[in-house]
Amino acid sequence: KNEVEQSPQNLTAQEGEFITINCSYSVGISALHWLQQHPGGGIVSLFMLSSGKKKHGRLIATINIQEKHSSLHITASHPRDSAVYICAVLDNYGQNFVFGPGTRLSVLP
Amino acid sequence: DSGVTQTPKHLITATGQRVTLRCSPRSGDLSVYWYQQSLDQGLQFLIQYYNGEERAKGNILERFSAQQFPDLHSELNLSSLELGDSALYFCASSVGQGGLLSETQYFGPGTRLLVL
Numbered sequence: 001k002n003e004v005e006q007s008p009q010n011l012t013a014q015e016g017e018f019i020t021i022n023c024s025y026s027v028g029i030s031a032l033h034w035l036q037q038h039p040g041g042g043i044v045s046l047f048m049l050s051s052g053k054k055k056h057g058r059l060i061a062t063i064n065i066q067e068k069h070s071s072l073h074i075t076a077s078h079p080r081d082s083a084v085y086i087c088a089v090l091d092n093y094g095q096n097f098v099f100g101p102g103t104r105l106s107v108l109p
Numbered sequence: 110d111s112g113v114t115q116t117p118k119h120l121i122t123a124t125g126q127r128v129t130l131r132c133s134p135r136s137g138d139l140s141v142y143w144y145q146q147s148l149d150q151g152l153q154f155l156i157q158y159y160n161g162e163e164r165a166k167g168n169i170l171e172r173f174s175a176q177q178f179p180d181l182h183s184e185l186n187l188s189s190l191e192l193g194d195s196a197l198y199f200c201a202s203s204v205g206q207g208g209l210l211s212e213t214q215y216f217g218p219g220t221r222l223l224v225l
Contacts, residue, residue, distance in 0.1 A: 035152075039217055041197060042111075043199060043214050043216040043217055043219075044216065046113075048212075048213065086151075086152060088152070094165070095166065095167070096154055096165070096166075096167040096168070099151055099152040099154075101151055102151065
């Protein structure tokens with residue numbers, strides 16, 4: 001079993017739809033990171049979470065430390081949101097990231 | 110544009126060779142992070158430097174080494190290259206030493222390494 005799992009692996013949505021990407025982990029962590037990787041390869045840091053919820057524009061990230069689960073929501077999705085979304089958790093010692101395999105999102109116009 | 114620059118953009122070399130990848134952080138950022146992204150293993154954290162000192166170490170092979178210079182740019186040295194080292198190598202920077210997840214990291218465009 002992978003330490004960090006994401007679902008779904010691939011997601012196709014119509015413009016305007018509400019999107020949810022999930023991240024579950026088995027390692028004990030103090031914080032979690034959501035990244036966005038554009039089709040050209042560039043990576044953008046979206047959120048860092050250690051508890052609760054954060055919002056930035058149309059993006060919302062939540063985390064439940066007890067259940068070892070985080071979700072990334074995109075409201076009113078747009079084709080420019082098409083990217084791979086990757087979650088990363090910090091290991092128990094705070095010394096290493098463990099990355100999920102990524103969720104590939106395609107938003108169709 | 111994140112403000113983080115990496116050179117070269119592409120690099121093709123042969124097995125057994127040694128290469129150096131360079132990263133210049135955003136102005137004012139003291140931490141530099143190195144990551145490897147390969148097709149079979151995805152993203153992996155390699156190492157973090159803060160103000161010239163090693164801060165955190167991830168899945169970095171012994172054949173790989175890094176350093177951060179007084180002007181805060183960083184170099185990742187990859188030696189005795191193998192086919193499996195072919196990957197995208199990203200560096201990122203952040204303001205302080207706060208630890209891997211305590212600060213926003215700004216990623217460079219990456220260096221694509223192909224080992225033949």
